[in-house]
Amino acid sequence: MATIRKRRKKDGSFSYMAQIRIARCGQPDHSESRTFPKKAMAEEWAKRRELELMQPGGILTAKWRGVTLNDAFERYLHEFAQDAGCSKRMTIQQLQRFPIARVKINELSSEQITEHAVMRKNSGVKPATVNQDIVWIGITLKTAAAAWKMPVNLNDFEAAKLLLRSKGLIGSPAARSRRPTDAELEKIRAYFRRSQRIRPTALIPMEDIMDFAIASSRRREEITRIQWTDLDDEAMTCWVRDAKHPRQKWGNHKRFKLTHDAMAIIKRQPRAAGEDRIFPYNPKSIGTRWQATTAACGIEDLRFHDLRHEATSRLFEAGYEIVEVQQFTLHESWDVLKRYTHLNPEKLVLR
Incomplete structure (x- = not known):
């Protein structure tokens, strides 16, 4: 039951505080109060709140009252x-x-x-x-x-x-089909080479990283996690650590097949003392350099991730079957893989 208490204020007038306390077996008691200038208002509020609190879930709702x-x-x-x-x-x-x-x-x-x-x-x-x-x-x-x-x-x-x-107010993103042209890749490659000549020791080897992304279909975060101990020269395979997965963020280590071009790029990387990674660079720095380069070359709407799209499409154009392409790209399913497949008919290898 509610309790109504009359209180005298400093100016001599009165206020009325209505307090509700509900004891619950095995759970903390629920208590709430409110002050009104008139007793009738306090009584009305207390009666209404008691009825609300007695409804199923009423006390639970009161607990989170005011939480946004x-x-x-x-x-x-x-x-x-x-x-x-x-x-x-x-x-x-x-x-x-x-x-x-x-x-x-x-x-x-x-x-x-x-x-x-x-x-x-x-x-x-x-x-x-x-x-x-x-x-x-x-x-x-x-x-x-x-x-x-x-x-x-x-x-x-x-x-x-x-x-x-x-009503079409929400929906899935449109499938992206952007592939770099040969002319765009040559323009980017030339820019990287000029930058490398100016500061040969201070820059990330972006040309190799770009070519490796196209040859291996690896994401930039995955490229920078590959280690020398992950490499199997004879089998032409490598492990990728924490491969992207829709539900598993960490520990999803998978082995993928390397193309001859990808293996050649790995082989020419220097092995720094005390460094286990083949490409020991920050993926965010790679992304920043890529954006700056495409902007400087006047190339619009070309993301680093589009290189994975390019790699996947090239594998199909080379004549690999779906199950074979998955050994390179590690896509979880054909439904996901086909979004990255936009083939150029003139590049298909005839059998």
Whole structure:
């Protein structure tokens, strides 16, 4: 039952504090209070709150009263995203700046989620980018419900997501088909050579790294993790440590087949004392150098990851079968592999 206490204020007037305390077997007692200028108001509030708290989940909802979606984002980043990639953390941190982050988590509705998506779309953002917002809102809400027992309305979230997809406000990114032309690669190669002549000892051997990416189909992070002890000269194979995987971030070590060109590039790398890696460079520095080079060469919309696309396509053009290409590229499935396959008919090897 609620207790109403009359209190005298400094100016001589009175206020009334309504306090509700509910004892629960085997659990901490729940207590909350509120002060009103009139007794009738205190009694009305106490009566209404007692009825609300007696509803199924009422006390749980009261526990998280005032907690916003931003609070959930902060807790998720602290407890579950310590090893998350930079792009994932940036998506969540950007979400924290939008009005939806200030909504109380137990009051978040499908309408508010839809409004956020519409606002983002009207600002010129593509459906794939809006989808990333919705994905991370969903991950955070599901974590809040499962790990922290927050009173989250997941049905409302799923309803909003279904509506947004049906209206085209969210969607998957378009399959990328960018391949560098021979002329673009020669222009980039010439730029790297000029840079190497100017500062031969201070620069990353970007020409070799570019050619190795095309010859091996390895990502830049994977290239910089390959070690001399991972190499099997006779079998023409090498281990890649922590290969990218949709669900397994660490410990996914896999062996891949090397082309003759890839092996030749490895063989000409110097072996520094005390350094186990074949390409002992920072992948972020490689990315920065690549962006600066393509900009300097006037080449638009060519990413370093497009070299993996190029490598995959060249393997098919050389006549390798799907299962053989997978031994080089380590793609998880044909469905994923085919997105990177945009063949040039004139380069197909006739049998």
